[in-house]
Amino acid sequence: MSDPYQDTKGAEPKKQITTRQVPASERMGAGSFIMTIAPWVVASAILMFLPVVFTNNSALTIMNQMSITIIFALAYNMLLGQGGMLSFGHAVYAGVGGFACMHIMNMSDFFASFPLPLLPIFGGLFGMGLAMIVGAFSTRSAGTVFAMISLGVGELIAACSVIIVAFFGGEEGVSGNRTYAQPFFGVEFLQQIEVYYLTAAWVIISAVLMYLWSRTPVGRMANAVRDNPERAEFLGYSARWVRFYSFVASGFFAGVSGALFAINYEILTEENLNTTSSGIILLVTFLGGVGFFFGPIIGAVAFTLLQTVLSLQTELWAFYAGVLFVATVMFFPGGLAGLIMMHVPAFKLGKARLLIVPYLKTFVPGLIGVFGLAALVEMTFHVRHSAQGDNDITVYWTTFDTHSALPWILFGAMALIGLGLVRATAGSLREAWNSANTAGGAA
Secondary structure (H helix, E strand, O other): OOOOOOOOOOOOOOOOOOOOOOOHHHHOOHHHHHHHHHHHHHHHHHHHHHHHHOOOHHHHHHHHHHHHHHHHHHHHHHHHHHHOOOOOOOHHHHHHHHHHHHHHHOOHHHHOOOEHHHHHHHHHHHHHHHHHHHHHHHOOOOHHHHHHHHHHHHHHHHHHOOOOHHHHOHHHOEEOOHHHOEOEOOEOOOOHHHHHHHHHHHHHHHHHHHHHHHOOHHHHHHHHHHHOHHHHHHOOOOHHHHHHHHHHHHHHHHHHHHHHHHHHHOEEOHHHOOHHHHHHHHHHHHHHOOOOOOHHHHHHHHHHHHHHOHHHOOOOHHHHHHHHHHHHHHHOOOHHHHHHHOOHHHHHOOOHHHHHHHHHHHHHHHHHHHHHHHHHHHHHHHHHHOOOOOOEEEEOOEEEEOOOHHHHHHHHHHHHHHHHHHHHHHHHHHHHHHHHOOOOOOO
16 A cells, blocks of 8 residues: 555655644743743842842842833843944933922922822933923934934033022032822832832832833834834834934833932932933943843942942952953953853853863852052052051961062062963863863763
8 A cells, every 4th residue: 555645656654734733821821921930039038038138228229229220221221232323421310300309309298299209200201301301302203313412401401500500409409308299008218128129129110011001012022122223114114203202211211210319319410310320321231231221230239349348348349340341341242141141051061060160160250350559559549649657568368568579479469470371271161162162072
């Protein structure tokens, strides 16, 4: 009996086309939904658990600052990462939202009947209103023109802080008191832990909304406009209006971060508006990685730790932050998030363990070399700026005389030997990396 799927010339049997039976749970997308909400559930659990570990007020203040920076960085990434708009003055939208909320705090009769957790909405609306005005003329084009307009607007509004004293309070700024608000289910926000949970709730809400925004047609088209605006126009989408909507949405969430800043610190000054604040948020976003949604979150955590923890140890923390930023731009354009995602193929191939030993051989000497260089920088700064007769410095919990030759020789040797070993082991690390990211071969 002949095979019904064998052709008459003895060729390969024809394959029967069948329809795969898709499970009901897969048809409903149950698995993808769980995978989608899992990171948010984990993040919420971590935010709930952190105050159990870090109980003192200084740690809570650092975590509040971290949450505020996360919201601001995610809002900035809506422009830079998704829309390709490089802004040098985005701090004004957070600052104006914060100043507006401070004035609401000072409206005693109105604020006494106002629940404090809703105040960030007003900050967002004021930030969004300013973004609508500025975005009406600045989003006509991207690139250099947009960057220069954002710089000009940022400088203009920062200068207004000493001119429009009634709103910005001049050089002293504007202060308020969050405890005058109507208690929210009995909570008067007298304790820092209460402010922490308020900020944590808003960081989750804002991050979820910004993530959902990135999945909307406008969010998707922002990526298309960033990559090829002419093609987006050819397909029938207005690149200008896509930029405008992204700009306005970013202004709203920047205003939310400004309102949370007002609630946490109860004072805003010109520093919340100037180009330094705008430059810092650019640094934070780029450090974390503009090509990934969670990149600014990593950047905000890393930079806040540098700013708060490292600044307690050395006056040169900004120098080290700058070096880290330059190194990231030169060697890891995808930021810290990109560095993490580079390892995904190796994990999928099951070869990640091939990198453990080469990493240890390279990064341990690298850390030794970096510590040696940092000690030399600290000693140089101390010699140049210390008072006459003050020769002692404490580095790595050890006090020594900077005018003695021995510390310079030891730390110089640390730097040379450590960085020399990095150079010597770089080739084997490169080979291990290629092997770990190539299919086939030994796992």
